[in-house]
Amino acid sequence: MTNSSANIYKKRRENLTNFLEEGSYLIINSASNVIRNNDTTFPFRQNSNFFYLTGFNEPECVLLLNNNGKTTFFCRPKNPDLEKWDGFMHGIEGAKENFAFDNVLNIEELEKLLPEIIKGCSTVYSLIGKDQSFDEKLITLINRANSMERHQANIDLKNFSNIIGKMRLTKYEDEINLMKKSCHIAAMSHKEVISNVKVGMSEFDIESMYLNQFRIRGSRYPSYTPIVAGGKNACILHYIDNNQSIEDGDLVLVDAGCEYGMYASDITRTFPINGKYSSEQRAVYDVVLEAHNAACNAVKIGNSCMEPQNVSETVISQGLKDLGFLTQSMDEILEKQLFREFYYHKIGHWLGLDVHDDCPYSVNGSDVKFEENMVMTIEPGIYINDTAPVEEKWKGIGIRIENDIRATKKGFENLTHEVPYDASEIESLMNNA
Numbered sequence: 001m002t003n004s005s006a007n008i009y010k011k012r013r014e015n016l017t018n019f020l021e022e023g024s025y026l027i028i029n030s031a032s033n034v035i036r037n038n039d040t041t042f043p044f045r046q047n048s049n050f051f052y053l054t055g056f057n058e059p060e061c062v063l064l065l066n067n068n069g070k071t072t073f074f075c076r077p078k079n080p081d082l083e084k085w086d087g088f089m090h091g092i093e094g095a096k097e098n099f100a101f102d103n104v105l106n107i108e109e110l111e112k113l114l115p116e117i118i119k120g121c122s123t124v125y126s127l128i129g130k131d132q133s134f135d136e137k138l139i140t141l142i143n144r145a146n147s148m149e150r151h152q153a154n155i156d157l158k159n160f161s162n163i164i165g166k167m168r169l170t171k172y173e174d175e176i177n178l179m180k181k182s183c184h185i186a187a188m189s190h191k192e193v194i195s196n197v198k199v200g201m202s203e204f205d206i207e208s209m210y211l212n213q214f215r216i217r218g219s220r221y222p223s224y225t226p227i228v229a230g231g232k233n234a235c236i237l238h239y240i241d242n243n244q245s246i247e248d249g250d251l252v253l254v255d256a257g258c259e260y261g262m263y264a265s266d267i268t269r270t271f272p273i274n275g276k277y278s279s280e281q282r283a284v285y286d287v288v289l290e291a292h293n294a295a296c297n298a299v300k301i302g303n304s305c306m307e308p309q310n311v312s313e314t315v316i317s318q319g320l321k322d323l324g325f326l327t328q329s330m331d332e333i334l335e336k337q338l339f340r341e342f343y344y345h346k347i348g349h350w351l352g353l354d355v356h357d358d359c360p361y362s363v364n365g366s367d368v369k370f371e372e373n374m375v376m377t378i379e380p381g382i383y384i385n386d387t388a389p390v391e392e393k394w395k396g397i398g399i400r401i402e403n404d405i406r407a408t409k410k411g412f413e414n415l416t417h418e419v420p421y422d423a424s425e426i427e428s429l430m431n432n433a
């Protein structure tokens with residue numbers, strides 16, 4: 001790691017000390033290797049909050065940050081034998097030289113040294129509830145520190161997740177650049193796959209094409225398990241079996257994004273396997289598109305982050321009325337949330353290091369208001385299940401359109417605009433390949 005990127009993380013830690021009480025410590029641990037089965041592990045993925053504050057990409061580390069911005073970092077010592085099996089480790093010297101920590105210690109000494117460091121402090125902030133075994137270890141070590149300073153007040157343990165969540169809401173310039181790249185790779189992958197799908201391909205075939213596109217464009221992993229849903233499988237929101245054949249005349253809903261530089265993209269497109277929407281599919285599609293466009297316009301500095309939700313409910317309700325699916329008055333549809341029969345998820349979520357970025361939607365009881373460089377997905381959908389009270393010809397249609405939207409000074413920027421989402425544009429993409 002270069003010094004300049006170490007400084008990015010150092011600056012974040014310094015900014016964060018503004019939220020720490022006098023005489024306090026923030027303590028946060030890295031992710032661990034996770035067993036998949038027997039003795040094989042999933043690929044290591046660093047804890048997003050830990051990465052946000054350190055840029056350090058190894059397991060078995062703990063960061064201590066005091067309110068003056070001084071850092072003590074615990075990590076694994078360099079081990080040439082282990083490196084022969086698992087690859088490069090920074091080690092204690094490497095962490096000290098390359099990551100701008102003030103002090104670096106051996107993780108094996110955490111239990112001995114941590115109580116010494118924090119004894120007599122007022123407060124320990126930690127991400128309580130994210131990792132139960134670390135929570136338990138930390139409580140034990142805080143108790144040990146308390147027993148060393150019997151004439152002082154006990155240390156308060158406070159949850160830090162809302163503070164760091166609020167910080168992560170507004171992305172720094174370097175984060176926006178990585179997000180743009182992640183969105184670009186995902187968008188170009190969607191575009192390439194959609195222009196190449198053909199009748200006869202299965203969900204599995206199409207999933208493989210996406211994963212290949214992500215990889216050849218520089219992203220090793222999707223940011224979540226892709227959803228590749230043919231026909232009525234689209235009505236199952238978290239469908240990830242992706243193993244069914246697709247009939248001529250079916251729609252395919254693909255919700256797939258990639259991870260680049262630790263940042264997630266998240267895109268959904270719904271296209272006809274044969275390159276042409278039926279009139280029913282098109283009618284529903286255009287309602288979802290209208291809701292999508294209206295919701296994007298509501299991503300505006302100063303607006304409540306719930307505004308896109310409200311706007312999408314109104315547009316979809318009107319559309320469901322126009323299609324004849326709902327017959328009640330608009331007031332009744334909205335008040336009783338009757339649209340939820342067809343639109344049964346929320347408009348979107350914060351996006352960043354996590355695909356569902358771990359950031360708040362309300363703070364102290366008030367909705368978060370959009371600020372520049374907040375990024376939210378906008379993803380309205382309409383799903384017509386077998387049990388829906390509509391004519392047979394509509395059943396099994398499931399449509400969602402999802403883009404990644406950044407709040408800007410001028411309004412909003414669609415970071416995933418490179419893959420078309422207008423129905424006619426999708427048809428020309430599929431037929432002019």
Ligand SMILES: [Mn+2]
Nearest residue numbers: 266377379402
């Ligand atoms: Mn999403």
